[in-house]
Amino acid sequence: MSIVTEFTVSALILLGAVFALLGSVGLARLPDFFTRLHGPTKATTLGVGAMVLASALYFSATQPGFSLHEITVMVFLFITAPVTAHLLAKAALHRRGAKRREELK
Amino acid sequence: MLTLAIEIGFALIGLAMALNLWRLVRGPDATDRVLALDTLTINAIALLVLFGIRAASSAYFEAALILAAMGFVGTMALCKYLLRGDLIE
Amino acid sequence: MMRRILPRPALSAAIFLLWAALANAASPGMLLLGALLALALPFVTRPFWPDAPRLARPGTALRLAARVAVDIVVANWAVARRVAGPLARLEPAFVEVPLDLRDPFVATILASIVSLTPGTVSIDVDQERWVLSLHALDAPDPGALIREIKQRYEVPLKEIFAC
Numbered sequence: 264m265s266i267v268t269e270f271t272v273s274a275l276i277l278l279g280a281v282f283a284l285l286g287s288v289g290l291a292r293l294p295d296f297f298t299r300l301h302g303p304t305k306a307t308t309l310g311v312g313a314m315v316l317a318s319a320l321y322f323s324a325t326q327p328g329f330s331l332h333e334i335t336v337m338v339f340l341f342i343t344a345p346v347t348a349h350l351l352a353k354a355a356l357h358r359r360g361a362k363r364r365e366e367l368k
Numbered sequence: 369m370l371t372l373a374i375e376i377g378f379a380l381i382g383l384a385m386a387l388n389l390w391r392l393v394r395g396p397d398a399t400d401r402v403l404a405l406d407t408l409t410i411n412a413i414a415l416l417v418l419f420g421i422r423a424a425s426s427a428y429f430e431a432a433l434i435l436a437a438m439g440f441v442g443t444m445a446l447c448k449y450l451l452r453g454d455l456i457e
Numbered sequence: 458m459m460r461r462i463l464p465r466p467a468l469s470a471a472i473f474l475l476w477a478a479l480a481n482a483a484s485p486g487m488l489l490l491g492a493l494l495a496l497a498l499p500f501v502t503r504p505f506w507p508d509a510p511r512l513a514r515p516g517t518a519l520r521l522a523a524r525v526a527v528d529i530v531v532a533n534w535a536v537a538r539r540v541a542g543p544l545a546r547l548e549p550a551f552v553e554v555p556l557d558l559r560d561p562f563v564a565t566i567l568a569s570i571v572s573l574t575p576g577t578v579s580i581d582v583d584q585e586r587w588v589l590s591l592h593a594l595d596a597p598d599p600g601a602l603i604r605e606i607k608q609r610y611e612v613p614l615k616e617i618f619a620c
Contacts (some may be wrong), residue, residue: 267408269369269370270369271373272373272421273369273370273373274369274373276373276374276377276418276421277373277376277377277380279377279414280376280377280380280381280384280414280418283381283384283410283411283414284380284381284383286384286385286407287383287385287387287388287407287411288384288387289391290387290388290391290403290404290407291387291391295381295400296397296400296403299391299400299403301404302407303403303406303410307410310410310411310414311410311413311414311417314377314414314417314418315417317404317417317421318417318420318421321421322426325424330426332426332429333417333429335398335433336413336417336429336432336433336436339433339436339437339440340410340413340436343436343440346440346444347406347440347443347444347447350400350443350444350447350448350451351383351402351403351443351447352408353447353451354391354399354402354447354450354451355397355399356374357450358397358398358399358450368442
């Protein structure tokens, strides 16, 4: 593996880890549920994305042929992340409404 | 250089998972816990990919893919449960 | 004739590419199996798919995909700074974006793009009033956000699917 690839892989790993951490910091720090919802969308998109790209690059450089199967993880997460966020937001709104109805009784 | 980057990556993601765990325990609402669980799964995927690079083995990739699929289905089921109070419709 | 064999060429192409990537080795057997799946799966899953409008401008679609990818990186950076900075300065808001498009499938794509770009999460698409409601992490000016979403994503989407 050349020094350039090694550097790129290292940088992508660090980038991914930092963004995964920042997503979780947001999840822990932010004040209410809807703002917290923004943390994980970040961790999935850039955090895992960069990590997976690092892995694809590493295996393409060290093993014969290209290694593209890591990309499927990224594609899968990119498709599922909006669905998860959407349903969680709906569930939160639903519970909030239910609580309010409970209080009015 | 790569070894060092991987070690730092492990530390950062471990810290991220600890923060998720804190949110999972703390709550306050059930939706917060589901969100924390979902984020925990996603960070676990990142951790598995990192393990794969360190071990130079693509076997970890399959585990990451299964975790991605299972985490998604699990979160969906929990959301549906929160929305309806019933898992099987 | 072509339509009978390949009812959804884009779906078939996606399945084939995904299979090739998943197999991770371009052996002829695996590629053949992928081609068979790409032919068979659209037929098997046909009842589940909504009637997607025709992909009129593939070139614009590629350009939009590139733009979304760049936006994800840029917006990630902006949100990361806000999350790490002082929280009292944040102005979270629920925003309602009135939509011009009238297709459930395209509206879903728009909602997904909005969710993927950090800083905004779509909550609901009202298919009676055609309003996309979303939550923004930091929106001091909701009007500007609405204009940006319509300009950047909705206009190209309408062009791509010709609806």
